[in-house]
Amino acid sequence: MRFFDSHCHLDFPELAEGLVEHLSEAHSAGVSDFLVPGVTLAQSKSLVAFKQQYASCHIALGLHPYFIAQHHDDHFAELAEFAAAHVERLVAIGECGIDATCKQLDYQQSLFQQHITLANTLKLPLIVHHRQSHHLIAQSFKLTPPLYGGVIHAFSGSLQQAQYYIQKGFKLGVGGTISYSRANKTKRVFAQVPLDALLLETDAPSMPLAGYQGQINVPKRLAEVFTHLCRLRDEPVDTIAEQLYTSSCALFRI
Numbered sequence: 231m232r233f234f235d236s237h238c239h240l241d242f243p244e245l246a247e248g249l250v251e252h253l254s255e256a257h258s259a260g261v262s263d264f265l266v267p268g269v270t271l272a273q274s275k276s277l278v279a280f281k282q283q284y285a286s287c288h289i290a291l292g293l294h295p296y297f298i299a300q301h302h303d304d305h306f307a308e309l310a311e312f313a314a315a316h317v318e319r320l321v322a323i324g325e326c327g328i329d330a331t332c333k334q335l336d337y338q339q340s341l342f343q344q345h346i347t348l349a350n351t352l353k354l355p356l357i358v359h360h361r362q363s364h365h366l367i368a369q370s371f372k373l374t375p376p377l378y379g380g381v382i383h384a385f386s387g388s389l390q391q392a393q394y395y396i397q398k399g400f401k402l403g404v405g406g407t408i409s410y411s412r413a414n415k416t417k418r419v420f421a422q423v424p425l426d427a428l429l430l431e432t433d434a435p436s437m438p439l440a441g442y443q444g445q446i447n448v449p450k451r452l453a454e455v456f457t458h459l460c461r462l463r464d465e466p467v468d469t470i471a472e473q474l475y476t477s478s479c480a481l482f483r484i
């Protein structure tokens with residue numbers, strides 16, 4: 231079995247220092263591919279060199295709403311120009327989206343719609359961050375419909391919301407949240423949607439699984455996320471693994 235970590239910040243300082251070891255441990259656990267998203271302009275630009283160094287890492291470029299205070303007015307135009315110039319190295323646009331716990335919601339929404347337009351222009355899927363913002367994401371999708379789908383990172387929400395995203399061509403990112411007993415609603419959704427609507431992700435170094443609270447999350451834990459998902463599904467384990475890997479490669483056209 232082989233796995234694809236569709237969302238991990240391997241270039242963040244917490245992981246970058248021991249990255250060779252983290253990657254080797256992840257490979258031993260069956261994790262063969264990684265998607266490292268962009269979060270700021272400077273960091274997005276640095277990912278092109280990062281990808282050259284680490285062949286199993288695929289990259290996306292974007293301005294994350296969490297870093298909204300660091301994004302200047304001209305950053306998106308520069309990002310768009312850089313992305314167009316390096317489009318053959320990219321598998322997605324993001325991480326972008328709307329986080330209602332962060333400031334400047336109007337600016338976040340306009341920035342998100344610019345990311346959707348860029349993804350449409352470059353014919354790429356989107357990596358969408360959401361927090362308490364389904365209604366604003368849906369509003370953005372209505373104003374600027376995404377054409378190449380994407381992934382709703384760390385999906386949490388109702389079955390109805392899940393079906394809305396699936397119908398728009400999006401996959402749902404399944405992470406360590408499902409290792410917690412309190413995540414019953416999200417677990418029920420992941421049990422009910424079609425298997426080909428799901429992707430695995432760790433969000434390392436964030437979102438440690440139950441049992442590892444207080445530690446940094448690492449990409450080898452993707453195999454444990456997979457085990458938790460298998461408990462929710464009726465399909466044979468091999469079928470689940472194969473479908474998740476195939477879906478990731480299909481979405482990111484790898």
Ligand SMILES: [Zn+2]
Nearest residue numbers: 237267325433
């Ligand atoms: Zn992220």
